[in-house]
Amino acid sequence: MNEEKQRHRRRMQRHKTVVDAAVARATEERGIIIVLTGNGKGKSSSGFGMVARALGHGFKIGIVQFIKGSFSTGEETFFRRFPEEVQYHVMGTGFTWETQDKDKDIAAAEVTWTQAETLLNDPDIALVLLDELNIVLKLRYLPIERVLETLAKRPPQQHVVITGRAAPQALIEVADTVTEMNVIKHAFQAGIKAQKGIEL
């Protein structure tokens, strides 16, 4: 083996020691809260990818889509194919700038949150995706205290994924994993239409 290859092997051996030690330290097993926030593309799709992953393990899933929903999207069509494994709820009022009616939006958010609460009380549901909940909280259409209380009382092994720009600080504090997604560039800004099958 030449010197460069040996260097590579030694570097990788050191890296493996670090990785293995971190894995050995991480022993706690419980449901976690993941928050996906920021302005970049990929928050909701990341949540839906975690749903796919959990389905691969045979888990039961709950999905609640806030805000979005006046048009049917690809992910909804797809995950509704698995009614035995996926419970799917959509707040059907569309974007807030389409309804232009705050009372109607708040009433819809309340009803949709009740559906989320049922999932967050059910120990048979391994993963709950609360898509765009952050937007609802930011607009104060739901009291954050009610959301935090329900999250705290959920079954201990249940995972929750919450998406949407501008996650409130109080939610970030109780979350276990938080990713901020930032726009480096976006096709839409360059005049490219939102594309079926990748953005819709």
Added chain:
Amino acid sequence: MNEEKQRHRRRMQRHKTVVDAAVARATEERGIIIVLTGNGKGKSSSGFGMVARALGHGFKIGIVQFIKGSFSTGEETFFRRFPEEVQYHVMGTGFTWETQDKDKDIAAAEVTWTQAETLLNDPDIALVLLDELNIVLKLRYLPIERVLETLAKRPPQQHVVITGRAAPQALIEVADTVTEMNVIKHAFQAGIKAQKGIEL
């Protein structure tokens, strides 16, 4: 209607004007390249969420997983359920700190890239996910020129999603949409084990 409600309505009407104008400007329709990079959790799962979305529209998909793959993951188990719609390839050598053998890693990357090229030449494939390709490029296990050339020559309506930390600048330049995912916090750092069904 009281004053506060009218204010809300006027604000939302103005916002709708801005949104509608931006939508009207975005008229170009073509396949786009999306790059998901940064250190935060959510890059691969976002790619897999886009796969689910595309499947909802009845599109055909190609998935190539680089680097990962010495253990089977939830997403692989799940998407292999749809062999008519999803072509799934995995570079089976595992993480680079597990093999500790650069020649073996490079040979595996070459073989796996050949599978990616076949997908990137096939106009029937609407979306190609190249999961963790950025890592392979960063380690120089594949020449970036070869990757850029294949991307440039692909069918014009085909979408490509490329994930992995440390995306090379040359790739960011040719991409249409780029999101950088940053860690705000991570459960693993707090001693919580990687959780089946959400991280595996």
